[in-house]
Amino acid sequence: MNPFADSMEKLTVDLGDRSYPILIGDNLIRTAARHIHPILTGNKIVVVSDENVAPLWLEPFLGSFEGQGLSIETVILPATESTKSIAHLQRLITEILDFSIDRKTTLIALGGGVIGDITGFAAAILLRGIDFIQVPTTLLAQVDSSVGGKTGINTSHGKNLVGAFHQPKLVLADTAALSTLAKRELLAGYAEVVKYGLIDDFEFFEWCETNARALIDGDKSARRYAVLKSCQAKARIVTADERETGQRALLNLGHTFGHAFEAEAGYDGRLLHGEAVSVGCVQAFELSTRLGLCASQDTIRVQKHFSQVGLRASLLGLVNINWTVEKLIGHMQKDKKSEDGKINLILARGIGKSFVANDVALAEIETLLRKALADAQI
DSSP states (O other), X not given: OOTTSSSOEEEEEOOGGGOEEEEEEXXXXXXXXXXXXXXXXXXXXXXXXXXXXXXXXXXHHHHTTTTSOOEEEEEEEOSSGGGSSHHHXXXXXXXXXXXXXXXXXXXEEEESHXXXXXXXXXXXXXXXXXXXXXXXXXXXXXXXXXXXOEEEEEETTEEEEEEEEOOOSOEEEEGGGGGGSOHHHHHHHHHHHHHHHHHHOHHHHHHHHHHHHXXXXXXXXXXHHHHHXXXXXXXXXXXXXXXXXXXXXXXXXXXXXXXXXXXXXXXXXXXXXXXXXXXXXXXXXXXXXXXXXXXXXHHHHHHHHHHHHTOOSSOTTTOOTTOOHHHHHHHHHHSTTOBTTBOOEEEESSTXXXXXXXXXXXXXXXXXXXXXXXXXXX
C-alpha cells in the first residue's frame, strides 16, 4: 500500500537550535533507550503516564533502560481529559519536585494527548524550563498533539487556555501501541488524520476515503502511512510558523467549534476531543457552504466520510437542555485563537482548500449553531 512498511522513518521539525526528530515505527517503546539515552543531558528521567497506559507499556519502556545507570522515577495520573487541570498539574509538579530534580532532568510523556500536554507544560515551567520527550501511544497524539510544542491544561473557561510553547527533544511514535487502543479512541485520532487532507491535501483525503476501513481494522501499513503523512504535514507547518502567527492556524480546522462543544459537555468522557473535531470540521464546511464559499457536495462528502467510518458528524444524542447558542458562542469567544471577542475560524473553499477567516458575521455563526442544536434534538 505504501513504501514505508518495513523500516523506521525519521522526520525533522526544523526549528534551528530547537529542532528535533520524529521517529515512526513498530516496537520503538521496547527499544526506547537506544533513541533516548544519546540525547539526555543528565542521568535522571521522570516518566509520566496514566492508569490505562502504564499497565501496558511502562514495564517494556523501563526495561529498555536496564543496565544504563540512570535514575528513573515515575508518576501515574488518571486517564481522563479532566487530568488536564490546575489541580492535577499541581500534583504532578509537586511529585516531580519531590524527586529532587535539576535542570538536566528530562521528563518523558508516555501516553496520549492528555499526558503529553500536561507533562510538556510541567517541563516548560519547572526550574524555568527543562527537557521533555514525547512517547505518544494514541493515534491522536501520534499524528497531532505530540508534535509542535503546544502544551497546556484546561480550565472552566475553556480548553488549553493555560499553557506554553515548549518543544520536545524527541517524538517517539510506536505504531505498535495503536493495537491496544479501543475502537472509539482510534476513531477519535483518525479525525485528526482526516483534518490534514481537509486543510490542504485533497489527494490525502482521497487516500483516507479508500483506506479508512483498513486503518481502523488494524492494517499496520495503513496506520503507519497515516501517521507518517500526518507528521510530515504538521512538521512542515510548524517549521514555517512555530507560534501560530500565520499558516499554523490552519491546524485548528474544526477546533474552535469542537472546543466549544467539549467545554459544554464538561470534559466528562461523553465527547472525546477527536469526536468534537469531526463535528467541528463538518460545522466549518457547513458554514463555508452557507457563506457561498464551498460547494455543498464537498460538505456532504466530508460529513458522509466521518459518518461512514463511525465518527460523529453531528451533536445528535449529546445535547441537553442546558446547551444554548449563547453558551457556545461564549466558549468560542474565549477560545485562545479569538481576538477582541471576534471569533477566528478556519473555513474552506473546498476539500483541501482551507483558509483563515476573521470576518465572519456573528449572526451567521449563531444561525449555524442554532440549526446544529435543533438537529441534535430530532
